[in-house]
Amino acid sequence: MQPVAYRLESAWQPDGGPNGCFTFTLFNLSEAPLREFRLVYTSLTRVIDADACKNATFLRRNANFHEFAPPEGLTLQPGEGWSFTVGGLHRQARHCTDGAKSAYITLSDGRHLPVAISDLLLEGETSEPPAVRLLAGRLNLPFALQPWPAMIDALPGEGLPVVLYPAERSRPEDVRAASEVLALFHRLFPGSHAPFSLMPSGQGRPIVFAKNGDLEPEGYELHFSSGEIRLDYASSAGRQYGLTTLAQLLHGARTDSSKFRFLASGSISDRPRYGWRGCHLDVSRQFYPTADVMRLIDVLAWFKLNIFHWHLTDDEAWRLEIKAYPTLTTLGVLRGPDEPLLPQLGNGAEPVGGFYSQDEVKAIVAHAAGLHVEVVPEIDIPGHSTAALVALPQLADGQEAPESYHSVQGYPNNALNPAVPLTYEFLEKVFDELVELFPSRYVHIGGDEVADGSWLASPLARRLMEEEGLSGTFALQSYLLNKVKQMLTARGRMLVGWNEVAHGGGVGAEGTLLMAWENPKVGIELAREGYDVVMTPGQAYYLDMAQADAWQEPGASWAGTATPAHTYAYEAEGEFPEELKSRLKGVQACIWSEHFLSRDYFNHLVFPRLPAIAEAAWTPAEKKDWLRFAAIAPLSPML
Template identity: 40%
Template structure:
């Protein structure tokens, strides 16, 4: 019996930046390494980089294009001979490539009979830079003589310790109050997950040093005090979270002295007093562009807790996928959670021909929420509406105006991706979804996105144009109708303020925020939720992503702000402008030291600072098909963010932080 083997094919890609007299060039080489020719095929690729709608290409043509998925067609009657190479050169892209992760991260060949063949994809090679490509977290070495005697991140308010004793084998924790018992259990589970073989928690029979937990009045919600003595350590706080944070600080002191006994000490006596300078210390994670399983999310939450980060903004939907189970609409996950060749959502951002993706069942969500709660972390789910809804509309097509004609496009290249704000079906579906979400997330804070609605949104919907005419008059409606089929935002998100799109979105925002308030919820939104000034400022907050200045202006208007400017706090941005660094650069780049020293309220008035909730880092997952890229981009920058949110500015020191940051855990620890 003979086995028919697929042809041996390989894809190689390269990037040549533009220079004087020469256009940029993204070149694809499909090599036939087999002994037989192939014909009747197309080449399909995906990655963060996108082929421009006004494509300039040599060697073939573009078939289907959706965002960063592109199908390339060979010339008519083309045959790729044995040992031959088909070359495509593209000079029109949505932006010039700047990093090795910008090119194709997934590829396959599709044949006329419906079969496909996956292609191994190597990182795109720059013809102007051959430096070794960087992956994995940068772990700073611990110096021989660090500037502080104990290893703690984020640095506490007051450290007054002396002496150096032999490092205890671990800690035997005792408690009487149920809150203290819960804190001890949470800490034990935390170190078992992050540092399982170190034995930080161990019984007295194994030499564990006594640690006594005390619930005491007089502390703020997350504050604690650690008192060192020769025979025991005492930790006092008013809450379970405060006690947990005290234990985490003690664990960090222990690990520093245990792993680097010549550099750090375990004190004989003294105390540490501590409380955070900001109440909101957050991390946002986009799980739509890349899916992260339950185990990954739970471990990430543990890493956040070790950094005393207390908010997890969980971005559960976007154009590329829908990631949470909704009983009333099973198609959301049956259709919206999966990508692949021939599916409603094609391969995107490195996924290949095979069906790939995933979603969180309600049981998984409850487990994750409970894990976070034990660790002092509140979870804010985000369902991004009214824009970024391509996947949602593939699952529930009746959300569109049936008479809608033509197309408008998002900055990411998705057509017609916004929920219609004048259709009752929109609110019927969305309110049902939100009710199910509220039951899952007891923090009662729901983020509704409201970002990056295209300037031409709903310009082909008779229903929307009729409402716009009622509100804004004939001229506004006519101007808006002329935006149909016009690609307005190829190279950056539209500023829609004052446009017909903004007026229509304000109808949507006012109604959805009112609904959430009636359910007892706070509404979160990106800064664009301020368009129209229609949401109740006492029952909402905004995430300011464009700049500190925009956040300051919104705070001055009375909005409560979480500051997360993309130039610095977006962790998908590269660590440097160099090709060998992974990540994106559309907002800029920020190495860890830049992030650490960044002042999120520079130039703010005292009145504006009254509306500061805190800060958060944001992980957008487009470049993170490779989890070693995740480590490279997130660590140690998340620890730098955590210290910026916790430690008083006058007490910050990059030299001290760098000496200790190498002891902090990373998620994957891939090389």
Template identity: 35%
Template sequence: MLIPAPLSFVPGRGELVLDHSTTVSAEEPLGGVLIWLQQALRPATGLPLREAPAGTIRLGLADLGPEEFRLSVTPDGATVEGGGPAGVFYGCQALLQLLPPEVYRRAPVTGRRWAVAAAEVHDKPRFGWRGAMLDVARHFMPKHDVLRFIDLMAMHRLNTLHWHLTDDQGWRLEIKRYPRLTEVGAWRRESQVGAARDAPGDGRPHGGFYTQDDVREIVAYAAERFVTVVPEIESPGHVQAALAAYPELGVTRQPLEVWTRWGINNNVLNTEESTVDFFRGVLDEVLELFPARHIGVGGDECPRDQWRDDPRTQQRMAELGIATEEGLQAWFIGRLDEHLSAAGRRLFGWDEILEGHDLSAGTTIASWRGLTGAARRGYDVVACPDDLAYLDYRQSELPDEPIPVSIPLTLRDVYALDPVPAGLTEDEARHVLGGQANIWTEHADSPRTVDYLVFPRLCAIAEALWGPAARDFADFERRLRHHLLRLDALGVEYRPADGPRPWQRRPGVPGRPDTREQRAAHIARLVATISAT
């Protein structure tokens, strides 16, 4: 009943019963994992789970891969071994799933016998990057809900949170040297309701941001659960919140408000050296807050018509010896790449950043429009194709899906995600670090709505990223029926298999549903429009 499914599961005889005599122990490097396990087990069971020299539940290291684990359960005790603390942590997550689903509740559950069936489990991941992109720019997610989301990621053995912190509709990260980014850029006067071009606004102010102390807490909390937080600071498009705070960064330099609409915005950064310095200053504070190897700079959906029509930008291109606006965007991203590389980090951006000249060999691409191009050019790739991994897309053809966007992505569809597409050579395939689900929140204005969009589809993607390429969807569905009881215990408001519950619907709010053919044409028009401008 484990999700993700393990490589090997061999049932044994008997069961291990946890009671007030149950003790725990861990080798010295695993103290943090032991504390997490005690905190996970104690609320529902009410058991003390005291430490003892040779505990009933023993955590140890073994000659395995860093995220690989072995779990052995007998009537006498349980042993979790991993090649490193992360492997032991994932083994503890598996142990937790072998207990009754009520173990995920946060207060004592009476009348429940806490027994684990005897078994031998061996498991390790296929990919090193198993992620979820969470957009908090379009709709802010309070800190405690971000922490909850990290817990749900860790439960599914996902290890990378790509945190989309800035966009046209909001700047969510405190930057001390540029305080107006949050004083002004973190707030908008209203939000568009629905996906239609003429959709109304709701008339309700929206905003919020994370202080640097909040970020340190979130990053540390995630690290305790072996989740790396990769921040994204958008540039040179998707920046109207920054332009509202500092108009001198824009091409027109005219006052703007934080954008209240969804879609692609024509307002972009200018390419003066002072603007490059501004964003390098932002990145310096980002580097202090986030120890992640990768730092996201966006680079997607950047219209170039303002650059084309602006005399000063054309003069700037001549000064730099750049012939095209496409090359100008590549130059801007390249300057940020140089800055991050000098700090020992790697630039992470959407696949549009490869439309100009080549970037440094360490650049990593979030590949949303196709999976083969970047790997064939020798760049590392994180697979997140929109037609398999965009969890804001509608979940069925049912008319009551809330604000239906694009094509239907069913549970079966997302389960079919394979980060390594056919046609790559063995050397090219080595550049595929893994994959992630992308959770855009234009139409998800609360954590409840995020729950609906994400679960249980993220469970399917987690298994696709952890396990082997050959998978059995029918077996996954069988295990998922039990897994949903765990999500129930955690209070996750997932989408039921037969459609949304009444309070999960949004009657009267139009979406933008597409067929797959319409979606392909939409992406083609998007690429053509950006290229033409």
């Protein structure tokens, strides 16, 4: 490990302007003087007023990328520090993760040198540590089940079988199913005692499999006696969920026998509450290797979640190999000081990239399918398209003024133009390859956060508005998305999007599924307009949100804070009028990756809120119990 040559210390004080200010100090820890340099840092707390910076010259910003010059002639001798303040911020800092996420210096000869960063300190107020996320909990029934089943009527036993195994003369497909859940368990808990064996054991208990067409497709029943366990199921998914329940019961009883028991007798009758039980992962802001994606899918299967919503493209990178456009995964993924995309969200002096080859995608989709998890791809359009536009500049209207509009994240001119003919050729070719890779009936097309004012400085867009009688940005967006829906329908796919797809006239509600993320009321409004809805409100189900107001609690704060108890208690169905409840197709967790700079941050923010959402997706509302959940949640597997 190389010693740290430069370090950036930072603090935020609330009284340094309308939204407070940062104080930065760059320390020279090398053995040589530092002169004629520029400093770059990335931060989600962005500068919008260059004149509010003192003892430094603000040079430029691109989204979260900020570049400064020191006072002219400044030389930092070894051991010295240069301090400057940055005001004019677009919002207040609320958490320790709201400061600089990365930094580097650029020398006059063009070299880029890494700068270590320290945690953001809070000046002028008390810096509170994170709160305890889980209480000790309470169990009325000593069974380790996540999510809790629809019905359980059983007695705990004093002992437990060493293993469970398929009964004699079980069908080959039942034995294979037990093997697959055993493999899932080994991947999630490699150091734990296996719950299943494929061969009989005198210290074990046999599982008798019984196909039962009267059960719901994803439902199952378990009947326990001293001699055997009978698993009734209607489909392979129900069989998997029943076996997963048995694995959880045995694992919990073995892991903590003071709290949990295995069932001696009785039954479990179970089925999911919703058909869409989803979890989203943003791999554009931060890249997750294939092994990590597969690991997350394993975790979803363990919690009986059945949708993996894969957010593959955004402003920061295009992560999916498209053979028709190879520059999407050469120019469209590289972020670095001298790369097509500038550093963002924790990138420093070294370039970073990463994308999924089509072979990797096929492997991930097959892995998920074996666990009854459907992979829904997202290509985020027309906004959030900086990476695509950098990779394919011919998609832009060359007559449009640069920086004629900015997205909410600060990206200039970041939306695919509905008036550029190549836009549609591009999308046709992308969807042709997409449907070959993803057998899912759904394709998510984003449709969110297009800046009001987008394209209005484009002569091509102005002409299209006149020809088609369109008025404003969102009518243009609706024009484009209706063509996108036609493309997907022609390919046998259903359009899924964020709630803004309904703006500007929207697209036809029939055969469209929209996700309500801005707030819960949006979901009800969409249902009234005839759309089917998945509820994923930022206020409860966005797992990048901080879990408490404490300064030392990491995460975002635009939607407030979401404690695990709040996430668990939230009821998506609660405010829906009875006549609209049929439009509510399910719920989904969203993992946005701006703050996920380490595995520790990921696990801290995602758990235990992900299993809390899984329980909302599966367990009947009247069977939910926060204290019971809190007692079981420490058994959750993590990434």
